[in-house]
Amino acid sequence: MRADTDAGPIPLKIVVAGGFGVGKTTLVRALSEIPPLLTEESMTSASVGVDDVAAVPDKATTTVAMDFGRITVDESIVLYLFGTPGQDRFWFMWDELARGAVGAVVLVDLRRVDECFAAIDYCESRRLPFVVAVNQFPETDGFGLETVRDALALASDVPVVRMDARRDESCLATLITLVEHALARSAVPH
Amino acid sequence: MTRPDGGRVVPVYAVTKGRTRSGGRDLPVESLVTATDLRGALELQSEYRAIMALAVRPVSLVEIGAALRVPVGVARVLVSDLADSGYLTVHAPPPTSANGAPAPALLNRLLEGLRAR
Numbered sequence: 345m346r347a348d349t350d351a352g353p354i355p356l357k358i359v360v361a362g363g364f365g366v367g368k369t370t371l372v373r374a375l376s377e378i379p380p381l382l383t384e385e386s387m388t389s390a391s392v393g394v395d396d397v398a399a400v401p402d403k404a405t406t407t408v409a410m411d412f413g414r415i416t417v418d419e420s421i422v423l424y425l426f427g428t429p430g431q432d433r434f435w436f437m438w439d440e441l442a443r444g445a446v447g448a449v450v451l452v453d454l455r456r457v458d459e460c461f462a463a464i465d466y467c468e469s470r471r472l473p474f475v476v477a478v479n480q481f482p483e484t485d486g487f488g489l490e491t492v493r494d495a496l497a498l499a500s501d502v503p504v505v506r507m508d509a510r511r512d513e514s515c516l517a518t519l520i521t522l523v524e525h526a527l528a529r530s531a532v533p534h
Numbered sequence: 535m536t537r538p539d540g541g542r543v544v545p546v547y548a549v550t551k552g553r554t555r556s557g558g559r560d561l562p563v564e565s566l567v568t569a570t571d572l573r574g575a576l577e578l579q580s581e582y583r584a585i586m587a588l589a590v591r592p593v594s595l596v597e598i599g600a601a602l603r604v605p606v607g608v609a610r611v612l613v614s615d616l617a618d619s620g621y622l623t624v625h626a627p628p629p630t631s632a633n634g635a636p637a638p639a640l641l642n643r644l645l646e647g648l649r650a651r
Contacts (some may be wrong), residue, residue, distance in 0.1 A: 417647035
């Protein structure tokens with residue numbers, strides 16, 4: 345009998361972060377083998393800033409939609425992808441998703457670069473490996489990746505890649521870059 | 535309990551008795567569970583039976599939450615109940631490095647698997 349007969353499949357996860365409309369859902373759908381599913385985490389009033397509650401006086405709690413997808417990697421590894429809003433008011437979800445994660449893909453729309461700052465800060469502070477993926481939009485083709493690295497003040501080892509979320513192979517290449525980076529980071533003593 | 539049209543009659547928080555946190559268990563959302571006692575589960579409430587049906591094969595907390603249309607926190611409570619009663623098994627989390635990240639050997643296998651696609 346093989347030693348791992350009773351071990352069952354091993355779940356791994358990658359977080360996909362970015363602002364609204366930057367391509368999180370497109371990426372998850374491009375790679376997932378299950379139909380795109382949404383799940384919701386309830387957000388308690390304790391998780392919301394006072395101003396947010398004041399803005400919606402009738403709601404003490406609200407719900408947040410979260411994309412997720414699944415990739416069966418081999419006979420014993422299942423990879424889950426979680427698309428999550430990159431704003432700091434959703435950190436209560438991030439803490440749960442980042443725990444034990446392989447790393448994060450931070451999607452950037454160069455027309456709204458500031459929307460990825462919070463996600464990058466989060467990954468850096470938690471030492472979560474991440475790659476910055478510049479999703480291609482027609483108006484942003486002229487930007488060089490080193491310009492993006494400078495604009496985001498990224499450490500030299502953080503991969504910056506250009507990606508087209510509508511193309512499966514482009515999304516897969518981004519994940520591979522992230523795992524390579526996470527592996528390289530795991531070899532460095534913390 | 536659900537109506538024939540699929541709508542919910544009893545709020546799921548009634549099934550969890552108002553609990554949104556599970557006793558003692560802090561399962562990650564990607565935790566996989568598998569049914570072990572399908573026969574005994576026939577007598578359970580519908581939400582529990584629905585989970586048991588999904589867990590015929592390994593299924594994650596987040597997939598259970600989506601299928602039952604409940605937040606993951608609620609799915610976690612229901613799954614913990616079933617695990618505590620011996621109806622299903624929670625698979626052990628993956629081996630990690632000291633910093634809590636997946637172990638390098640596991641990352642290598644993930645990398646090989648993704649490259650082979």
